[in-house]
Amino acid sequence: MGDLQTVGKSLPRVDALDKVTGRAQYTCDIDLPGMLHAKVLRSAHAHARVLAVDTSAAEKAPGVKAVITRDDMPRDVPLDELQRELFAVPPYSLATDTARYTGEEIAAVAADDELAAEEALRLVRVEYEELPAVTDPVEAMKPGAPRIHADAEDNVQYRGATEYGDVEKGFAEADRIFEETYRTQLVHPATLDRTACIASYDRAGDLTFYENSIDPYKQSRYLPAILGIAPSKLRIVQKCNGSNFGALQGNLTPYVITALLAKKAGRPVRLVYTREEEFVNAGPRQLAVTTLRTGVKADGTITARDIRIVTNAGAYGYLGPAMITSGFTPCAGLYRCPNVRFEGLCVYTNTAVTSPYRSFGIVPAAFAMESMMNLIAEELGIDPVDLRLKNATRLGDVTVVGQEIGSCGLPECIEKTVDHIGWKQKRGKLPPNRGVGMAVGMFDSEVRNAPFSGSVALVKVLEDGAVKVISGEFEWGQGSRTVLSQIAAEELGVPLERVLFSELDTAVVPYALGPYGGGPVTMRGGNAVRLAAADARRQLFEVAAGMLAARPDDLEIGGQKIWVSGGPARALTLAEVAHHAKYILAEEISGRGHFEPDTVMRDRETFYGNYSSGYTFTAQTVEVEVDPETGKVKVLDIATAIDLGKAINPMAAEGQNEGCVGQELGPVLLEGIVYDGAGRVVNPNLIDYRLPTSLDTPPITGFLIESHEPNGPYGAKACGQVSNIPIAAALASAIFDAVGVRIKEQPITPERILRALEEKEAGEHATA
């Protein structure tokens, strides 16, 4: 692979020019003739019986064309077994008898403009009977807590539990046993774009959605049954998407609302969330309360682990089970310990439905696990680096939960970051209030969570020699189109600017599973595009062989040309070959790639199985300074290394690696959705909810470690997630190194540090 032309090059994103010039078309840019604007009336209470909804005044308000309530909702929707198996049943309805969180949808209006729709909402009269509410999952499990769903005892939506090896024996063999509880918070995805969709029925009753969701294929499976139309009459077009991070994934309600309004009004309807609606409805990252017990020998060998995660599902627990699984398995697999016990509880609360935020499931668990690793190292007097190198899973391992490690650059990731930060020179040796910390992480590169868990792509060569990639892998800002285009360009010997990428339109693009698990774009999508491009090349060779009176096997391709080996003077351009194919032979140059990884679904009881065709590793080392008077943490330096197998586009990978860390600094240090006692979000805006700005972002130095994953295209694995996994524990550890307190709850605010310092001081006084 020494002669790669396009793969491995730091090329600008293929959609960059469109985005910076404003040419890119977002859902909000679409204005259909006669289009109406929707607004949603949301529950004023966190938990209440909805006794009556009176829309008579709203219906007569100026400009109003349609109003819907629970009476317009589909009931008893038949969802086949397969759908239940794959995804559980997603939310899709306005509240019927009971509203279960503040912001849940009660009614919706479509009017000539947004203002008229908003005015009409004020005229809807809702009669509630308030019920007691609970917003914390631990509280929700306590006896006497308000019951949110009749069928969920103790409000537990899902409980998963398993044990590997002999945990009690492991603990018996340990020299020391550590037990701690760690806690994270609800985090707002804070996408640049807001949730937006347009529903438009044509004259024949065919329904088209234009939207920025990352769920088109899930929607194309569910919405027909919910809306009562044939699947072949539904078309979904994904417009440009201003980032996503998992927001609102799987929640079908806004799409159902928009379609029902469009149907009732007989006009296209557009719904765009306000930022406040994003906060109360678009799906935060779940919070988790993680209790770990770990047994270790004096030399640092881990002998037993007991992991218990309690997490909130929100009022409707759509992604609960997946969240549990997704948090447990990478947590269990990172270290070589044969004795692992696990219990995961997903608990209903009177809060918004949660979403699979970046590095779904693992981030809260990893904060606990890696914080505890640092604790153990300190307590045993072992360098945290050495403790990890001693226990970490290595190349060739099959982990306790069945992960097969085909590539692993973790040691090199650690080496690069500790070298950068000057670990040996600085750890424990810095002036007062300064400290260094480190942590590592592991995540899936893709996940099998469906019978077909691969990717299908088409690659066409058009009559002017342009290459067109048609793939259902989604672009939501992570650069998937660029990476997939580079692969197509590489295989067909054209420069990147000759590659076009088809809009994601379910009427045209082959079925794709969607972004479920690990951002499967590079591995699954990349393999599919590579196969499709190779198939297109084969077709080009067949046509060119006829034109050159040669055998296909004797042909070579490159520089947008095809020639007989040894005779480049008689080269045909790709355009000549594709033009000949189209206009003389009426054959389309259209390669198809169908890639399916050699993986299995995790066992539903034990969670065992090699569910990903590659696993990504990361290590991070940080240096901080803590002001003991204010508790304020100043992050001085961050080194982050990712083992991504191979960087298809190093510049894009650097952006992912460093950006992922930068984003996570928010939840670690600043962010958190706060509910008041009545179950209302008290900070649903970007003033009160503090996102880090560029001024809050410290220097971040990234390293790309290329371990070459045999299952990935050109050796590549995923690189869009993982890097946000260890940063919380690394920072907490550096804070301990600086001021001697361990913070076990996020966000690590100055208040929490000050309180810990006060407690520590009180403890020292008591001891003294």
Add this chain to the structure above:
Amino acid sequence: MGDLQTVGKSLPRVDALDKVTGRAQYTCDIDLPGMLHAKVLRSAHAHARVLAVDTSAAEKAPGVKAVITRDDMPRDVPLDELQRELFAVPPYSLATDTARYTGEEIAAVAADDELAAEEALRLVRVEYEELPAVTDPVEAMKPGAPRIHADAEDNVQYRGATEYGDVEKGFAEADRIFEETYRTQLVHPATLDRTACIASYDRAGDLTFYENSIDPYKQSRYLPAILGIAPSKLRIVQKCNGSNFGALQGNLTPYVITALLAKKAGRPVRLVYTREEEFVNAGPRQLAVTTLRTGVKADGTITARDIRIVTNAGAYGYLGPAMITSGFTPCAGLYRCPNVRFEGLCVYTNTAVTSPYRSFGIVPAAFAMESMMNLIAEELGIDPVDLRLKNATRLGDVTVVGQEIGSCGLPECIEKTVDHIGWKQKRGKLPPNRGVGMAVGMFDSEVRNAPFSGSVALVKVLEDGAVKVISGEFEWGQGSRTVLSQIAAEELGVPLERVLFSELDTAVVPYALGPYGGGPVTMRGGNAVRLAAADARRQLFEVAAGMLAARPDDLEIGGQKIWVSGGPARALTLAEVAHHAKYILAEEISGRGHFEPDTVMRDRETFYGNYSSGYTFTAQTVEVEVDPETGKVKVLDIATAIDLGKAINPMAAEGQNEGCVGQELGPVLLEGIVYDGAGRVVNPNLIDYRLPTSLDTPPITGFLIESHEPNGPYGAKACGQVSNIPIAAALASAIFDAVGVRIKEQPITPERILRALEEKEAGEHATA
């Protein structure tokens, strides 16, 4: 084929409901945001140098957003050799230095609405230098006639000439030699819809046309070079089309105008012709002056034929050569005469560019040939029926010009129609002023006029069991979607209502040659769809075999189900199989059919070759009454029989057969575009240009003769043309039988009959 379920059934058109309920979307129904409306300033003179075009006032007029003139026109457009070979160079430009017909495009305006655009046109000042004009092709060839193009001597755009056998020897062997000249007129296609297109550039510079043209694929080849964009950036969507009959085919000018306006204004632009513009610009059927010399033996055997056709190409002779070829070969092939000489001249005149009206090229020539056959029969005292049966080409013949006759129901066509009309009892035996006449015809069922002259189709089975046909064969009202849908339904065992037909969108639909020659839908498109559906069935069987643990060869299909032979109780529905394929296997059920007939292109010098995979035959017999006082012809009865091989949809075929005759009654008796001395159309509206109404239409009895063409799907041939070929000669012959005058010029108006009656009377007086 005794068990056909859908093919051969008289089912309602698949688009009927959409059309009668107003759901069908025509180009005029599309309203894009910010869309402007275009109007075209047209030459006021038939022939003039355009000295200056001043648009300064128009540009400042209210609501005007863009004005274009010749200065905006692309020049020296590179059109590759292949394009020249296939289609010659089509018109695409505003007049540059010279306007060559009244109505030629001089300038165009895009404004907020049509009225503003029209008002602005009045402000454009054009300075002309008038030149002498000529509108008749015979006059145009005379010495001293105005020269229309510098490079066309005697204004002849194209001359084709050939000779088969020994024509002089043939004439020497004849007992009688007949020579006559016949003339037809310019005929307006009179489509229900008017020419309409919308051009819309998106933010990335990609151009989409929405239009009712039947030329999307020709446009997708030409327009990129003309408009200076990459072919992959052009997309054409054919909206519902209110009939066409060949109107404006190949004329790219309105599309270029609309796109240039859209580009200049930065907004979508819609251009819709007025009815007057249709008359002056949308392409009439060419007129022809046909001179025939025929040698016959006393027993009626034809020994030699000399055919000379002079036809007008209009001011730009785009389809001239094709028109000549298309007129000559079926004319030569219908009768078994080895000695044929031919000369065809296509002549520039200062009239609109002509179009390939229904049964392109042959209709004027057939009027001459069949009128002469009737004349010969009368003169030799042979029944016209017998004269034809004696000389006509038969099954198994290879004709003098190379046509291979694989099916021929002509004798049965003749028998059915003469029986219906009571030919033997009536001919020469009716009361005064009543008469009967007959004639026959032959035409291509499809035509090879390109290296690829077949059809490509995709047939998909969607996850709900719906069947989707994707074909580039065009629907312009002839029922192609219904016929192709019936074939797909037949092959996949589903009822017709389960078949969807994809919109013709060049971004999605495979390349199709287009409607060049003979309406290739049934033969070429039908074969392609049949192959594609069979391929889809094979894929369904493969998937179902896996589901049923059976072998694909053991499966049967029907009633929307698939089962193992002998075990219908365990049948799977098509929906189950397709759903499994999509969601479990990620395989699309998508069959591809690529059909190419075993034909050759006609030799460019001699016109020899078997250019069609089937030839269609027709016979017509009519009864008329002529009022000798007024010259008015009352058509009492028409019998028309068509040999269409096999009627895929008998009801639709009857509509084509009878409707084709009904339409042609207009040109035969009423219609004709009339130019005045200054080269202006004097009847550019539906008041002065007389189309037959339903009240003008006599009883027409149709017969479908199924001769089974081996090359056609289920034995079918084309049935949309041919039936308008013999009607003029049959009526002229009946008029002769009624009142003893032979009319040799169309339309056969009362005036012409009266004049002929007066001349006959004068002649009889002179003889007396």
